[in-house]
Amino acid sequence: MLTTTVPAALQTRGRRARPRAGRLATVAVFIAPALALFLLLVVAPILVAGYASAYKWNGFGLPENFVGLDNFTRAFADPTFRGDLWRALVLIGLSLVVQLPVALGLAMLLNQPLKGRGIYRLIFFAPYVLSEVTTAVLFTLVFSPNRGLGDGLARWLGADAGTVFADPDTVLFALFLVISWKYFGFHMVLYLAGRQNIPRELTEAATTDGASSWQVFRHVTLPLLGPTIRVSVFLSVIGTIQLFDMVWVLTGGGPIHSSETMAVTMYQYGFRRFEVGYASAISIIMFVLSFAFALFYQRVIMRRDTEGAITTKGVQR
Amino acid sequence: MTTPARRLILHLVSIVIGALIVVPVLFGVLGGFKDNGQLAENPLGLPDPWVVGNYTGILASGVFWRQLANSTLIAVATALAVVGASAMAAFVFARFAFRGREALFTLFAAGLMFPFAVAILPLFILLRSMGLLDNPLGVILPQAAFGLPVTIIILRQFFRTIPAEVEEAATLDGCSPAGFFWRILLPMARPALATVSVLAVVASWNNFMLPLVVFTDQNWWTLPVGVQAFQGQYSDDTARVLAYVVISMIPALGFYAVAERQLVGGLAGGVKG
Numbered sequence: 128m129l130t131t132t133v134p135a136a137l138q139t140r141g142r143r144a145r146p147r148a149g150r151l152a153t154v155a156v157f158i159a160p161a162l163a164l165f166l167l168l169v170v171a172p173i174l175v176a177g178y179a180s181a182y183k184w185n186g187f188g189l190p191e192n193f194v195g196l197d198n199f200t201r202a203f204a205d206p207t208f209r210g211d212l213w214r215a216l217v218l219i220g221l222s223l224v225v226q227l228p229v230a231l232g233l234a235m236l237l238n239q240p241l242k243g244r245g246i247y248r249l250i251f252f253a254p255y256v257l258s259e260v261t262t263a264v265l266f267t268l269v270f271s272p273n274r275g276l277g278d279g280l281a282r283w284l285g286a287d288a289g290t291v292f293a294d295p296d297t298v299l300f301a302l303f304l305v306i307s308w309k310y311f312g313f314h315m316v317l318y319l320a321g322r323q324n325i326p327r328e329l330t331e332a333a334t335t336d337g338a339s340s341w342q343v344f345r346h347v348t349l350p351l352l353g354p355t356i357r358v359s360v361f362l363s364v365i366g367t368i369q370l371f372d373m374v375w376v377l378t379g380g381g382p383i384h385s386s387e388t389m390a391v392t393m394y395q396y397g398f399r400r401f402e403v404g405y406a407s408a409i410s411i412i413m414f415v416l417s418f419a420f421a422l423f424y425q426r427v428i429m430r431r432d433t434e435g436a437i438t439t440k441g442v443q444r
Numbered sequence: 445m446t447t448p449a450r451r452l453i454l455h456l457v458s459i460v461i462g463a464l465i466v467v468p469v470l471f472g473v474l475g476g477f478k479d480n481g482q483l484a485e486n487p488l489g490l491p492d493p494w495v496v497g498n499y500t501g502i503l504a505s506g507v508f509w510r511q512l513a514n515s516t517l518i519a520v521a522t523a524l525a526v527v528g529a530s531a532m533a534a535f536v537f538a539r540f541a542f543r544g545r546e547a548l549f550t551l552f553a554a555g556l557m558f559p560f561a562v563a564i565l566p567l568f569i570l571l572r573s574m575g576l577l578d579n580p581l582g583v584i585l586p587q588a589a590f591g592l593p594v595t596i597i598i599l600r601q602f603f604r605t606i607p608a609e610v611e612e613a614a615t616l617d618g619c620s621p622a623g624f625f626w627r628i629l630l631p632m633a634r635p636a637l638a639t640v641s642v643l644a645v646v647a648s649w650n651n652f653m654l655p656l657v658v659f660t661d662q663n664w665w666t667l668p669v670g671v672q673a674f675q676g677q678y679s680d681d682t683a684r685v686l687a688y689v690v691i692s693m694i695p696a697l698g699f700y701a702v703a704e705r706q707l708v709g710g711l712a713g714g715v716k717g
Contacts, residue, residue, distance in 0.1 A: 153621045154536045161533035161552070161592055164525075168567065168589035169555055175566035186569055233461065236454050247458045250465055252708065256700040257693055258650035260668035264675045265689050269468045274480060274682045276471040279487030308465065316708055369559040372652040376672050390561040397565045398657060406565055414562040421557040 173414060179407035186403035198408030208409065211389045215367055218303060222363045226307045227314055231356070234318035235344065248319070251312035259309065263376035266305045267292070292378055295385035302377060302386050309373075310366075314359045321355030322348065357429050361421070368417050389413050469693070476687030483683055498687035508691060510663065511670040515649055515695075518583055518666060523644040525588035526595050527637060533592070534599035535625050539611065549600075555593035560653065563590075568657050582658040583666075587648050595640045598710070602636035603629060639710035642703045649696060667692045 180198050182190035202208045233251065237244045254262065270277045272290050291301040325348060333343045371390035374380060380387030380395070389409055397406030475483055476498050477491040486492070502508050536542075537549050567586055568577075576582035606629065614624045630637070652668040659665055665673065674688045700707065 150540065150621075151542065154540050154542050157532040157536045157621075157625075158548070161529040161596065162548075164529060164585065164589040165552060165555065165592050168570075168586045169558055169563060169592075170551075172563035172566035172570060173558060175570070176562060179566065186565075233458075236457060239454065241451065241454050241458075243455075244458075247462055249704065250462045253697065253700060254465060256646060256650075256696050256707070258652065258668045258671075258696070260650075260652045260672050261689055261693055261696075264671050264685065265468060265472050267675070268475070268682055268686055268689070269471060271682060274475075274483040274487060276468060276487055283488060308468070312465075313711070316711060320708075320711075365557070365559070369561045371561055372668070375652075376675075393561065393565070394653075398568075403565060403569070410562045410565060413559055417559050417562075418557050 176407045176410045176414070179404055180411045182404045183402075184404040184407075185401045186397075190404065192404075194404070198405045199412070201405060202408055202412060207384045207387060208389070208392055210384060211387055211392055214299060214386070214388060215370075217299060218306070218367045218370070219364050221300075221303045222306075222367065223360065225303075226311050227356075227359060227363065229307075230311045230314035230359075231318050231352075233311075234315045234322055235348070237315070237319060238322050248316070252316050253312070254309045255313040255316075257309065259372035260376050262305060262309050263373045266308075267377055270301065292386075293382055295382050298378060298382065298386045302374065305377065306370075306373060310363075314363070317355055317359050318352065321352050325351045354429075357424075361424055361429075364420060365417055368413060368420070469690075472686045472690045472693075475683055476690050478683050480681060480683050495683070498684045499691065501684070502688055502691055507670065508688070511665050511667045511692075512695060514580070514664055515666040518580055518587075518655075519645045519648040521580070521584045522587045522591065522648040523641045525584060526591035526644050527641050529588065530592055530595035530599055530640070531630065531633070531637070532625070534596045534603055535629060537596065538600045538603035549596075552593050552596050555590070556597075558590075560590055564653055564657065567654075571658060577658055578661045578664055579658075580664065583651070583654050586654060587651060588644075591644050591647060595644065598640055599633070599636055602633055606632055635706075638703075639706045642706040643710050645699070646696075646707065649699075667695075 179190055181193060181195060183192040183194050183198075184190035237248055237251075241247075269275050270291055272278055277291070291297045329351070330343050330347055333347045334340075338346070369390050370388045371394065374386055374388050374391050375394070378386045380391040390413065393406045393409040393413070395406075396402045396409065471487070474491055475487070477494045477496065478486075479495050482491060482495075533552070537545065563586075571577055571582045571586070574582075576585075610628065610632075611624055614628050619627065649666075650668065651666075652672070655664075655666045655669050656672075659669065662673075671689060671692050675685050678684050678688075
């Protein structure tokens with residue numbers, strides 16, 4: 128193409144001289160593959176889920192048995208699904224109160240000059256690249272009765288380990304521990320990156336003014352990390368709403384639904400019992416929850432981030 | 445600034461947390477070298493004697509290699525598809541002005557908020573009607589589609605940083621938009637392309653729900669599906685399952701060792717994007 132000769136007049140006028148229709152054709156051609164994939168495999172399925180949620184349907188043939196909002200009222204009346212909502216709240220709460228602060232604390236530690244901190248960081252982040260399935264299978268065995276690491280440790284300490292994943296009272300916390308094992312390093316890396324974007328002069332100035340390291344953290348670092356923290360909270364909440372792989376492999380949602388999540392309930396009804404209409408309604412509730420949360424979060428909580436805080440975030444838009 | 449005492453405490457904290465990460469994995473590695481009798485008597489210590497049969501048995505069986513090949517094929521194809529389609533779309537989003545551009549971009553960006561689990565059921569029905577069950581395309585194409593939002597956002601960001609003068613110079617030399625995209629923009633964007641490719645590979649590698657529902661034929665199983673099935677099949681043989689888990693971790697950890705920079709950089713950059 129480079130060898131094509133272009134009339135001199137056109138050449139000097141640059142790209143604006145390109146015919147309009149040609150430009151639109153270029154746009155259309157370049158965007159077509161992405162748009163086709165996206166509309167067919169992302170947007171359409173979500174619309175179909177919305178449509179199917181108004182029917183009692185086994186997933187074969189066309190849905191015929193219109194039930195309106197019955198699937199939704201059924202979900203909200205179902206103790207298991209209400210439990211799903213409650214468990215999501217508990218897991219989100221635990222993440223916000225335990226997992227993310229620990230990640231933040233470690234990021235602050237690893238931000239200091241420390242020999243070998245590269246290795247620590249490498250190790251803390253490593254679980255993130257393992258799949259949730261591998262992680263879950265490993266931890267089923269770590270906590271397996273009689274042959275597991277947990278049992279061995281308990282015996283060594285002279286205690287009785289019991290079975291954390293088989294007890295409805297402990298299973299959710301055990302699940303949370305495994306989630307934290309896998310994901311806290313991810314959040315730590317986010318915080319580290321955010322911390323490194325804070326200009327050194329700011330913390331130095333505060334120190335020169337006599338602020339203790341806690342005061343520097345509380346009044347300088349933490350506010351400036353705000354945007355990063357808000358993104359990490361966002362990812363954590365959205366991730367919890369759709370949690371599936373880990374639970375499915377670790378517990379299958381049991382014992383007696385005590386670790387079941389919305390996605391697990393949806394899978395059970397959709398792929399095991401072929402109640403596609405009802406399962407679609409659960410999908411739609413998950414969708415509405417994530418979308419409403421995302422919208423609220425962007426409008427209310429992240430708004431100040433886009434209104435020019437003193438961070439380097441200005442580059443983004 | 446940092447006193448020796450303080451440094452020591454920092455190290456201790458890091459080591460304790462590092463141990464919490466490493467010990468379960470180490471338990472898996474060592475457990476794979478034990479037999480179940482040893483695991484019951486001595487779950488914590490070193491194997492005595494070292495049993496290699498669990499590992500060699502898996503490596504010799506071919507099932508693991510098949511799943512590894514499937515995972516690799518699907519991950520590479522997904523990355524090619526999503527990065528190719530996203531680069532083209534990001535190119536026009538970054539460098540062309542046309543009516544409806546922002547609306548269209550917002551549509552893609554909103555895809556970030558569409559949980560995969562929401563679409564899986566209708567997606568399954570759709571793939572069934574298209575005859576794509578037990579076909580790798582049934583996993584590759586949806587994965588690529590769901591990867592579009594984040595990839596387009598990151599690439600558009602990067603494409604915008606390339607100065608307009610570069611494009612003008614190319615145009616003056618007679619380069620068509622496609623020529624500019626192919627010969628100049630993509631080569632210049634190599635670091636960004638590497639990052640989004642690594643993110644796509646990791647996401648595909650770890651995907652479980654979609655291959656779980658698409659592949660009933662064992663010959664197509666990917667590693668996560670295979671690991672879960674192996675656990676179901678040999679649930680009484682803890683040592684053997686441990687060996688399988690450990691072997692299946694190796695490719696992911698190896699990839700992490702090679703691509704750590706792109707992965708971590710991509711995540712950290714993604715926050716800003």
